Amino acid sequence: MISLNRVSKSYSGQNRVLDQIHLEMKKGDFLYVIGGSGAGKSSLLRLIATEEAPSEGAVSLFGYDLATVSPTTLRAIRQSIGYLPQDVRLIPDLSVFDNVALSLSLAGRRALSGQPKAKIVDVLEKLGLGPKREKLASALSGGEAQRVALARALVRSPELIVADEPTGAQDRDFTYGMMDLILKANLGGATILVATHDREIVRRVRKRCAILRDGRIEVEEGGPQLCTF
C-alpha cells in the first residue's frame, strides 16, 4: 500500500529534513507518526500525500512508484487519498458545504455513487458542523476549520487517509470524536497515517507508531511497534 525506500528530503540544498526513511504499510494499517517539532513529520506526510517529491529514494503508493507513474494514474491515486494538511487549506470564499462538496466531486465516480448531498450532510453532522454548513470557511475558528478539513477528507471514502496533526486545535470532546471517525474509516478498510504529538490520543487509540527524530525513523525499523511514549 505504502512503501518508502531510503527516502530523503531536503529543501534548497539545506540539511536533510528526512534521512534515509524506510517505511512499509499494508492496506488497513494504522500508523502514528510522532516526533517533536521539526522532526520531519509534515515533510513525510507531504511525500505520502503526493504533494512533494523526495530528494532521494522511492515512494510507492498502491503499488505504483510515484517517480515514474503516468499523470492519469497519479490522478487516480490522488483521488484515493484523503489528505488533511496541518494548515487545513480550506478555500476561504466557499462555504463549509461547498468545500466538502468540491472534495467529493473530485474523488472520482466511486465516491460519488449514492447520494452525494446526504453524504456531505451526514459527515458534517457527525463532526458537529451541521449548523455551520452555509458559513464561509473564512469565518470559522481554527478548530472548526480543522474539522471541515477532516470532513473533506472523509467524505471521499478514501483508501488512504493522511492526517497531519488533525486534532491540534480541538478540545477533548471533538478530539475523541474526530479520532473515532478516523478509526471507523480504518475499520472500514482504509489505511491511516496520522502525525501527532498528542500523547493522549495515542494512548487512547493504541496503534502502531513510527517515531521521527532528526529526520530518521527510530522505532519503525524494528518492525511494528506499539507506542509507549
Add this chain to the structure above:
Amino acid sequence: MYLLKLSLRPWRRSPYSQVFTSLAVGVLLFLASFLFWMQRSLSPVVDRLQHEQVITAYLDSAVDKAGESSMVDTIRTTVGAHAEVEMVQPEQFVNHLRADYPELSRELEDLGPEMSSVVPRYVSITGILPDQTLETVRGVPGIQSAESSKDRFQSVIGAFRALKWVANFLTFGLFLALITGLIHLGRTNSYLQQDAFSLMKLMGASKAALRWPGVIAGGFVGLAGGALAALAWISAGIWMAKHLQTLSPMLRYMSALQPGFAFAMLVLGMGMGAFSGLVATPARIGRR
C-alpha cells in the same frame, strides 16, 4: 454551484481588475464591431461608385423638338429600364447652374433667344451601366458627342479602399488588444486561484476540472463586456452610423447598422472571455 462560486472568486478578491477589464472589453468590442461594420458597409458604396456612371449625350443642333423625344425613346430602349434617362433643355441647365454659379446663369439668361445656340441640349443617362453603353449612345443618330463620368470617382474609390483597409487593420488590432487583455486577466485570476488549484490538483482534479473555473471567470468578464458593447451598439452605434451617413451623399448607400448584432456581441464577448480563460489557466500548477 460550488464550481460557479469558485469561478467567481476573482470578482471578490480583485473586483476592480474584473470591472475595469469588463469596461475595456466593452469599449474595444464596440469599437472593433463598429469598424468592422463600417468596412463591410462601405462595399456597396465603392461598388456603386465603381459601376455607376452618368453619360451626357449632347444633341446635334439640327435635331428638332420631335426628333428630341424619339431620340430619348431610342436611348431609353437601348440602355434598358434600370437607367434613368432625362432630356435636359438649355433652360433647365441654366436653372441647375443657378445655385452654384449665379453670375454665369444670369449672363446666359441675358442672351435671350440666342441662349439655345450657346447652351447645349443634352440627354443625361444615369445608372449602373455596362461598359459598352457609351459607344452605343454615341451611335444613336442625332447625338453629336457623348461623355461618361465612369472614371470620375477613381480617386474617391481609392480613398474608400484605403479607409476599408485601415478599418480592417484597426479591427484586427482592437481584437488583438481585446484578447491580450482578457488573457492577461485570466493569468492574474489563475494566480489568485492558485491555492484552490493546487488543492484541487492534490485531490485528483483533471486538467479539464482545473480549467473550468478560468473558463467560467473569463466568460463572465467577456459577458459583462459584451453586454456593455451591446448596449453601446443599440444606442450610440445606431446614432453614430446615422450621423456618418449624413456626412456625405455618397455614404447614403452604406448598409444599415443591424441592432440584432448586439446579441452577437454578447456571444462574442462571452466566447472570447471563455477562450482566454481556457488559454490563460496554466495546465501545470505545482508538482505534476
